[in-house]
Amino acid sequence: MxxxxxxxxxxxxxxxxxxxxxxxxxxxxxxxxxxxxxKQSIIGSWRNKTKEIAQEFSYYIKMPMDAVSFSAIKVNEMLKDNVPENEVGRYLIDETQVYSTIISDNTTGIYGYYRGTYLDGSGWTPPEDYEPTSRPWYIDAVKGDGEIVTVKPYKNLQTFTMMMSVSQLLDDGESVVSMDIFIDGVQKMIEDISEDKHIQEAFVIDKNGFIVAHTDSNKIAVHLSYDGNETDRELYEILKKEDRNYVEFSSSDGSNIVFIEDVNGVWKTVVVLDKRDTFSSLxxxxxxxxxxxxxxxxxxxxxxxxxxxxxxxxxxxxxxxxxxxDIYMIVLKIDLVRDTVKTLRFNKGDARSFQSSFKNYRHSALKMADQIASGQFKALLERFMDPNTLEKRLEGINSISQEFIDYNNRWMRIRFIVVGRDEKGSLQQVILAFESIDEDKKRQEAFKKLSETDRMTGIRNRGSGESMIKSRLAEGKSGMFCVMDADNFKAINDNYGHKVGDKVIIEIAKCMQSAFRDSDVVFRLGGDEFAAFADGVENESVGRLVIGRFFEAINNMSIPELGDRKVSISVGAAFYPSSNVDTFDLLYMRADEGAYESKRYEGNFISFK
Missing domain, CATH: 4.10.280 (MYOD Basic-Helix-Loop-Helix Domain, subunit B)
Structure with missing residues (x-):
């Protein structure tokens, strides 16, 4: 028992x-x-923090990069048109004035190297021994081969602030457009981040391995690998692998966790944590x-x-x-096998085509496109939403998008996103999402208008006006081209002052706008010279009527500071085409000769050539 x-x-x-x-x-x-x-929650939290930090840096550098890119497009057009260096220089000065109102806090303006000549939009005059082609901003731009590049940071010896150049090589393979930006703001953001006791070090590094900003300010502008210790070199090898945004590694300094985020393809944000300290709470x-x-x-x-x-x-x-x-107004999940649609997100106030539910996408797609798009975009959107071609268009990719204007005259972007495929790779489910991009489009248009407008008069500048006329001539349009030059304008400036001279320029521009049609091209060549192209005006009798309206407006122009003195204009006019081999340059030359001939006569006078 x-x-x-x-x-x-x-x-x-x-x-x-x-x-x-x-x-x-x-x-x-x-x-x-x-x-x-x-552990994954902590890693995810730090990954999000690093993304937020990188996003702040992205906002900081995006505007200068866009400015250089846009200016490069314009100067490339000038290269093709053989525009002289002094006119390109004036364009860079105008652009610098534009950008000074938009990104004045972190840039000194646009400058560049154009057909063997250094041009500076901020008015800086280089010393005699200054060689642009030996400067880092030029050398790195050439290496970039047309891509926007950022140059190794350097200290400005005049302001003792850290700066960096953003540059782009032009189409001729020799000319370069560049902009210097202050990066003290980036350093300040890094120093603010370093106040978090969990961060061992944080820095921003460019594609070439040079440090742009660092929690240790002594490391700015040094190369992470060449100038760093063994741990830095090991970290640099990790950064060169573009698919890595999180890694754990051990070194002589201990075990570390590294979070990496790309900044506009030119920088990388790096946050280094001590592994033991980070996971100590666990x-x-x-x-x-x-x-x-x-x-x-x-x-x-x-x-x-x-x-x-x-x-x-x-x-x-x-x-x-x-x-x-939230960035999407409407999100639909489409099952192509069952031919059904499920609404994942829907704002009733934003799309009239979804007032009633529907089950059959193939039957409703074209009708939906017709109801959403404005008239000129209906056919485009119908082709994009066509279910019969969707499989082929998404072959080998996971997303396609299309921009269009909707029935409310707003810019929209529609996107197909692949959700699932079968074993053979055929589409089974996709997401159809609608996003409003109206504000972005308006900002782009405003920025474009600023760059094409003469700041003093509000009419088109020379580059914009000549480009528009050339486009019309290429389309086979005919018309009258005029060159206007104010008589004795220097005397007005000398006797009445430049402010009065500016008023005269502005009033002449107003007279041109009132005399010519909205469809005509009116622009300022520079100084007291203007030009216009009257579409469809093909003989002297009609041309004299148009210029007569202009002369009448000039005679009625009122500038109190001038007293009884009248402003007179010499005009040269030429018609296009004058022959089978006529060009804009020849047209301009004829009109310019006419303006020169009109100078021989007192008062308002026009000469046809």
Missing amino acids: HRSKQKLYLRRIGIFLLIMAITAGVMIGIFYKLYDAS KSIYVMSGAVLFAIAMTLILLFMYLNEKHRENVELSREVEAIA
Whole structure:
């Protein structure tokens, strides 16, 4: 009996130990998952922080990059048209004035190297021994082969501030457009970030390995690999792998965690954390697991905590997904196999075509496009939404998009995103999303208008006006081209002052706008010279009527500061085409000769050539 009780006791002990072992195994598994989830949550949090930091740097450098890119487009057009250096110089000065009102806080203006001549939009005069082609901004631009490049940071010896150049090589392979930007703001942001005690170091590095900003300001402009220690070189090798945005590695300095985010393709934001310090909060999980391993009740409590934590993470994830989806007005999930549509997001006030639900996408797609798009974009949107060609257009890619103007005259972007394919690669489900880009388009148009407008008069500048006339001539248009020159304008400036002279220029521009049609091209050549192209005016009788209106407006022009003095204009006019081989340059030359001939006569006078 005693032996039998002993066996039962041993059996109970064995069952108890087995239960405890199973419980321990379950608890270890639960706590391991909890530890891994918590670790991933911390990593995700730091990854988001790094993305936010990179986004701030992206805003900082995007405008200068856009400015250089846009100016390069214009100067490339001037290269093709053989525009003289002095006119390009004036254009850079105008552009610098434009950008000074937009990005004045972090740039000194536009400058460049044009057909062997250095041009500076800010008015800086280089010393005699200055050689542009030996400067980093020029050398790196040539290496970039037409891509926008950022140049190694340097210290401005006049202001003792850190600067960096953004440059682009032009189509002739020799000319370069560049802009210098102050990067003290980037350094300030890095220093603010470093106040977080978890961050071991943070810095911004360019594509060539030079440090743009660093928590240790002494490392600015040094090369991470060439000038750094063993840990820096190892980190540099990691940064060269473009697919890496998170990595853990050990070095002589300890175990580190590195978060990497791209900044506009020219910089990288790097945040380095001490691994042990970052995950030190997770140690409590091990203590907790040891304390509750033998308590069944605690198992249930910890399980509840685990599930509650998972629920919280899912809620946060759902909120994050909703936040991302907020940029889309309408989001539809289309099942191409079942030919059904599910509405994931829908703003009733933004799309009249979705007032009633529908089940058949193939039947409704063209009707939907017809209801959403404005008249001139209906055919374009119908082709984009055509379900019969969607498979072929998405072959080998996961997304396609199309911009259009909707029925409310707003710019929109529509996008197909692949959700699922079958084993053969055929489409099964796609997302169809609608996004408003109206504000972005308006900003782009405003920026373009600024660059094409003469700042003093508000009419077109020379580059914009000549470009528009050449386009019309290329389309086969005919008409009258005029060159206007104010008589004795220098005397007005000398006797009445430049402010009065500016008023005269502005009033002449107003007279041109009133005399010519809205469809005509009216622009300022520079100084007191103007030009206009009257579309469809092909003979002197009609031409004299047009210029007569202009002369009448000039005679009625009122500038109190001039008293009884009248402003007179010499005009030269020429008609296009005059022959089968006529060009804009020849047209301009004839009109210019006419203006010169009109100078021989007093008062308003026109000469036809």
